[in-house]
Amino acid sequence: MKIDILTLFPEMFTSPFNASIIKRAMDENIVEISTLDFRQYGIGKHKIVDDTPYGGGAGMLLKPEPIFEAMDEINAADPTAEKRIILMDPAGKPFNHELAEDFSKSDHLVFICGHYEGYDERIRTLVTDEVSLGDYVLTGGELAAMVMIDATVRLLPGVLGNVDSAKEDSHASGLLEYPHYTRPAMYRGMEVPEVLRNGNHQLIEKWRHQESLKRTYDRRKDMLKNYPLTEEDKQFIQQLINPIQK
Incomplete structure (x- = not known):
């Protein structure tokens, strides 16, 4: 270019x-x-x-x-x-x-x-x-x-070391990016979520997607108007709006 x-x-x-x-x-x-x-x-x-x-x-x-x-x-x-x-x-x-x-x-x-x-x-x-x-x-x-x-x-091929980095950025997927953690697993009383440490990639992807939904709902609700929500997404957001009382 x-x-x-x-x-x-x-x-x-x-x-x-x-x-x-x-x-x-x-x-x-x-x-x-x-x-x-x-x-x-x-x-x-x-x-x-x-x-x-x-x-x-x-x-x-x-x-x-x-x-x-x-x-x-x-x-x-x-x-x-x-x-x-x-x-x-x-x-x-x-x-x-x-x-x-x-x-x-x-x-x-x-x-x-x-x-x-x-x-x-x-x-x-x-x-x-x-x-x-x-x-x-x-x-x-x-x-x-x-x-x-x-x-x-940064979106040009070969610019970023990891080709998935740009795809996972906030706004690239239509949602804000999910939270990230690195070592140590525990720092000053703050712990990395267990789901990220158990090695189950299917659960990790689900957690990341739901955290992106949650962060977007909390900070940029306007972005959800154009995002293709699945029925599961809608149920998850409804739980954010009306959390189940235990």
Whole structure:
């Protein structure tokens, strides 16, 4: 996979992408990540990239010329690839695991990181996706792009050491992930559940599934609306709602 990032602050990406799983993926040529400072396409000797909005109003807008010319450079370097052009925008659709999976199927992603009050509307004609990290506003799109890239790259084949890790993550299955334990079996009066230590994998899988249901019910009931609950699942949740009195 090839990832290009259009940004005014390319140095922000140096440290996050030079460590851990992302660095390993780059070292193993699973993903190639490049930043392009679009200020080089700014106007005049001061390389201006923003201007006041027509009609008045607060703040400044990113001008179209720097973004269009930066995209011209990217397209010239890779003219045949079908690209997903992703605009970081608080008004975009919310980013989630499903969208990360969708991005991970692409060969070439381009992230456009904005600043100031917003974009000249003509920039949107370049993009395929307008995406938001959440219902809040950041000072720029760089942090959002980092999160989205991390969530996407870890889904690429060969990035994670265990191929099942991504499948079992919270949100990947439609439920929050079940609790995990490791040694020692007893620590400060807190014991690892017996079911995880008895070697019965069928019971372990059942326990894990029910714990995922319980955690999702306790913390994110909204996720259960779209999850294909079995009759056994429904009975288990009903017991959570109305526990049997002993």
